[in-house]
Amino acid sequence: MNTNNNVYTVIYTTVIVVIVAALLAFVSQSLKAKQDANEKAETISQMLTSAQYGTKAELDKLGNAAKLDKYAEEIDEAFVIDLEGNVIRELNTERENLEVYSPKELKRQNYNIKGGANKTAEPELPVFVFKNGRTVVPIYGAGLWGPIWGYISFEKDSDVMAGAYFDHESETAGLGAKIKDDPSFQKEFVGEVANFGSSNVIEIVKGGAPKDAEGKSEKDNKVDAISGATMTSQGLDAAIDTWLGAYSKYFLNHKGQEEHCGNCQHNHNEEKEEED
Amino acid sequence: MDAKLKETILNPIFKGNPITVLVLGICSSLAVTVTLKGALVMALSVIVVCGISSLILSLLRNTIPGRVRIIVQLVVVAMMVILVDQVLKSFEATYAIDKQLSVYIGLIITNCIVMGRIEAFALGNKPWPSFLDGVANGAGYGLILLIVAFFRELLGSGTLFGIDILNRFGYVPNNLVILPPFALILLGCIVWVQRSIQKDLQEK
Numbered sequence: 001m002n003t004n005n006n007v008y009t010v011i012y013t014t015v016i017v018v019i020v021a022a023l024l025a026f027v028s029q030s031l032k033a034k035q036d037a038n039e040k041a042e043t044i045s046q047m048l049t050s051a052q053y054g055t056k057a058e059l060d061k062l063g064n065a066a067k068l069d070k071y072a073e074e075i076d077e078a079f080v081i082d083l084e085g086n087v088i089r090e091l092n093t094e095r096e097n098l099e100v101y102s103p104k105e106l107k108r109q110n111y112n113i114k115g116g117a118n119k120t121a122e123p124e125l126p127v128f129v130f131k132n133g134r135t136v137v138p139i140y141g142a143g144l145w146g147p148i149w150g151y152i153s154f155e156k157d158s159d160v161m162a163g164a165y166f167d168h169e170s171e172t173a174g175l176g177a178k179i180k181d182d183p184s185f186q187k188e189f190v191g192e193v194a195n196f197g198s199s200n201v202i203e204i205v206k207g208g209a210p211k212d213a214e215g216k217s218e219k220d221n222k223v224d225a226i227s228g229a230t231m232t233s234q235g236l237d238a239a240i241d242t243w244l245g246a247y248s249k250y251f252l253n254h255k256g257q258e259e260h261c262g263n264c265q266h267n268h269n270e271e272k273e274e275e276d
Numbered sequence: 277m278d279a280k281l282k283e284t285i286l287n288p289i290f291k292g293n294p295i296t297v298l299v300l301g302i303c304s305s306l307a308v309t310v311t312l313k314g315a316l317v318m319a320l321s322v323i324v325v326c327g328i329s330s331l332i333l334s335l336l337r338n339t340i341p342g343r344v345r346i347i348v349q350l351v352v353v354a355m356m357v358i359l360v361d362q363v364l365k366s367f368e369a370t371y372a373i374d375k376q377l378s379v380y381i382g383l384i385i386t387n388c389i390v391m392g393r394i395e396a397f398a399l400g401n402k403p404w405p406s407f408l409d410g411v412a413n414g415a416g417y418g419l420i421l422l423i424v425a426f427f428r429e430l431l432g433s434g435t436l437f438g439i440d441i442l443n444r445f446g447y448v449p450n451n452l453v454i455l456p457p458f459a460l461i462l463l464g465c466i467v468w469v470q471r472s473i474q475k476d477l478q479e480k
Contacts, residue, residue, distance in 0.1 A: 009341040016348055020355045027362055034366040042371070064368050170379055173307065174456075 036102075037064060043100050044071045049165040050151035051134040055183065056165065068095060076129045083113075083123055085250035091126060101126045103149050103167075106140035113246045125246055134162045137247050141239020144231040146170040148179065148239060152189065157254045159196055160219075164189040166236065176232030188223045194244055195221040196251045201244040204237040206230065284409050288416035290474075295420040296467045297477065300388040305421055306459040308380050312437050315425035317364070317373045319418025321381060323411055325356045326390050330398040330410030332356075337399045349394050350385070357384045389413055424462050428453050 002008065041064035048067070049056045053074060059067065078091035078099065091099040101109070109125065111118035128136040133156035140149040150166035164186050166179040178185055188209075194201050202221050209222040217224070225233035244251075294300045301322075308318040329352050333340070340348050361381045364374040374381060384390065393413050398406040429435055432453035434442035443449070452458055471477045 003339065003341045004343060005341075009344055012339070012341055013344055013347065016351055020351055024355060024358055027359060031362050031366040035362075038365065038368060038371040041368075042375070060372060 039102055040098070040100060041067045043102060044068060044098070046165045046167060047071070047100070047128060047136050047151045048074070050153040050163045051128075051130045051132065051136050052153065052163045053130075053132075068098060072098065074131050076131045078126065078128045080124045080126055081247075081250050082125070083246055083249065085247075085253045088124060091128075100128075101138055103140070103147065106138050106149055107147065110140045110242070113242060123246060125243075125250075127247075127250065137243070139239045139243040141235055141242060143168050143171045143179075143235040144176055144229075145172070148232065148235055150179075150236075150239075152240070152244070154194070154251070159194045159251055159255060161189045161192050161194060168232075171232050172229070175226070176229040178226050178229060179232060179236055182226070185224075185226060188217060191219050192217070192223060193219055193221055194251070196244065196248040196255075199245065200241060201248070202237070202240045204233050204240075206233070281405060281408065284405055285412045288409070288413040289419060290416075290470075293416045293420065293470070294389045294392075294413050295417055295463070296470050298389075298392075300392060301417050302460075302463070304380050304383060304387060305417070305424060305463065306456040308377055309421055309425040309428050309459050310432065310454055311376075312422065312425045312429050314373060314376055315418075315421040317370065318377060318380065319414070319421050321360045321364070322384055322387065322389070322417055323414030324360055325353065325384050326393060326414035326417075327407050327411035329353045329356050329390060330394055331403055331407040333394050334398040334401060334403040334406035340399075345399070346391075346395075349391060353390050353394070354385050357382060360384070389417055420463070420466060423466060424459055427462055428459060432458075 003012075044067050045056065045059040045062070048054065048059055048071060051074075053059070053070065059070075062070065072093065072095040075093045078093050080088045080091060082088055093099075108120065109123055112121055112123040113125075126138065130136065130153075134153040135156070136151050136153045138149060138151050140147065142148070146169035148166060148168040148171065150164060152164045153162045154160065155162050166186065168177060168180055171177045171179065189202075192202070200221070202223060204223050204225045206225045209224045210218045210220065212218050225237075288294060292298065295302065295305055304318065309315050329349075332352050333349055336348070336352075361374065364370040364381065390410075393410055397409045401409070426436070429437075430441060431450050434440065434447045434449050
């Protein structure tokens with residue numbers, strides 16, 4: 001048989017590609033449930049890290065099931081808000097049907113916040129309140145090579161940050177990847193004060209954030225950028241500004257309040273009645 | 277025939293090792309050897325990809341149109357790499373390692389060992405020897421990875437497979453060992469040792 005015939009070549013490559021594509025689609029579909037479960041546990045451990053329930057390494061020693069247990073145990077309430085800071089709906093916090101926002105969902109909401117051609121609906125922003133009083137909100141944006149995302153936690157009813165955890169898809173190892181791999185970078189956010197209401201909620205600055213007399217970073221909204229990773233730092237800065245900007249009204253409404261708003265209180269009562 | 281088969285298996289492990297003699301796959305061997313666990317998963321992935329792609333392409337070798345053979349090889353290798361990546365992502369035990377290895381699993385596609393062995397061996401040999409050749413080359417690559425990772429994890433973190441070995445004696449982990457350049461230094465040492473044992477590799 002003449003394998004150098006044009007028709008044969010075209011048919012051969014077509015058949016090979018179709019077979020491979022079908023096989024990969026089948027495998028991807030059949031493994032999807034397991035991969036989603038792993039991703040969910042990973043998301044949960046990132047949120048717990050941000051809310052200071054332990055370092056990422058400590059939490060990673062727990063298995064998937066233990067991570068879900070810990071989350072279900074420690075979560076106080078989780079709900080979705082709109083840009084005005086009003087609660088739209090509650091998120092399920094029962095152990096078996098935990099609702100968290102995967103990076104894929106964050107991507108969709110990122111388009112909704114930014115508007116433009118990719119906007120599909122009004123933004124629905126998740127808020128996770130843990131029993132230690134910390135409020136965790138996600139951020140999402142573009143790094144240098146691919147998406148970056150993360151979770152920032154705030155002290156109870158305040159604009160002081162309690163922790164942060166960032167993750168990325170394909171930033172450069174040793175440079176941009178430090179947003180995830182370097183705990184000291186994430187620690188810089190602790191104690192910094194977000195400037196809600198301005199367009200620069202958090203500033204990631206080159207050349208060093210202002211220091212106080214003891215050489216510690218001042219408790220303002222400025223954080224040191226990562227040397228050699230200007231693009232990733234800028235991407236993270238933009239992602240934080242976009243997302244915390246979208247959360248601004250919620251945080252401004254709650255700032256300094258001891259109790260939640262009347263609406264939330266109402267929901268609490270309802271839940272209690274159901275439990276009874 | 278038997279002796280030839282034995283040669284196919286043993287040659288890539290030592291005498292014709294893909295990393296130290298052919299100097300292929302250097303990039304990934306610097307990147308994934310910080311921990312033994314990562315190196316082991318990477319080594320097994322390369323063995324699987326290399327072995328099975330060689331087997332598939334050897335089975336197809338008489339039907340592949342000559343002009344598009346590289347593309348056909350690429351499609352098969354890419355398929356195997358994606359399969360391995362998907363499987364690693366699916367298991368709880370390997371998910372964290374897959375995240376840690378991140379792009380390097382996907383970059384097995386560009387590992388010269390895989391395409392090199394297919395082009396040089398699998399397209400001209402029967403399926404069984406091709407499969408063994410692929411596995412043996414993957415194993416030769418994996419062996420060097422594990423040697424490098426052994427020293428890097430022991431000296432860089434004081435642990436082996438995450439189990440504390442040196443730290444309990446007050447050892448302070450050496451950060452230089454964690455950085456990629458040290459892997460290159462270690463690789464150089466391995467090449468040095470191999471060439472002093474195997475005199476015919478020394479250039480006059």
